[in-house]
Amino acid sequence: MNGRIVVASIVLTALGAGALIYWLQIYAFYEPVAFAPGEEIRLTPIIDEEPEVIVANDVTGIDADSSPLRFRACFTTPLSQAMLTETYRVYPDPTPLNAPPWFDCFDAERIDAALRKGEAIAFLSEHDIAPGVDRVVAVFPDGHAFAWHQLNAEEQ
Incomplete structure (x- = not known):
């Protein structure tokens, strides 16, 4: 059971980091x-x-x-x-x-x-x-x- 929690937390952290990096590259910082x-x-x-x-x-x-x-x-x-x-x-x-x-x-x-x-x-x-x-x-x-x-x- 503990292995599943560790794997799930790693996967969720990686997905969250990937989404954040994508947002930073595509949307963040740009201004008209x-x-x-x-x-x-x-x-x-x-x-x-x-x-x-x-x-x-x-x-x-x-x-x-x-x-x-x-x-x-x-x-x-x-x-x-x-x-x-x-x-x-x-x-x-x-x-x-x-x-x-x-x-x-x-x-x-x-x-x-x-x-x-x-x-x-x-x-x-x-x-x-x-x-x-x-x-x-x-x-x-x-x-x-x-x-x-x-x-x-x-x-x-």
């Missing part, structure tokens, strides 16, 4: 990003180091203080890919990171596939937004755009 009007999304120009604000509509985003890599944002822009590539720096090796499943506007696999096919174009938003971390923005031909943080080449 409050973008200041006029400063929602910025891109770095080809001829300058200082990022500039671009037109961004319907911006929604999440971030967490626990890691600089947890930032994700979704928005639309009326700016064309052609105009953006002539004005702003294209990001050399974009790798969108997965977002929590409940932040359903950001689909890292779809964004990555579009970047690889050349349907979407990635731009440098801000270099070293946190030490060793860049903000990257990918823009689709229809104006849908997505932003995330990723380790820059200096950290890889």
Whole structure:
């Protein structure tokens, strides 16, 4: 009888710990990003180091203080890919990171596939937004755009 109690307590503790770890990874720490009007999304120009604000509509985003890599944002822009590539720096090796499943506007696999096919174009938003971390923005031909943080080449 005592063996069953010990095994049951170990199993229940493991299940509880697993549920807590899952909740911490998927839900805890994330907060909506409050973008200041006029400063929602910025891109770095080809001829300058200082990022500039671009037109961004319907911006929604999440971030967490626990890691600089947890930032994700979704928005639309009326700016064309052609105009953006002539004005702003294209990001050399974009790798969108997965977002929590409940932040359903950001689909890292779809964004990555579009970047690889050349349907979407990635731009440098801000270099070293946190030490060793860049903000990257990918823009689709229809104006849908997505932003995330990723380790820059200096950290890889």
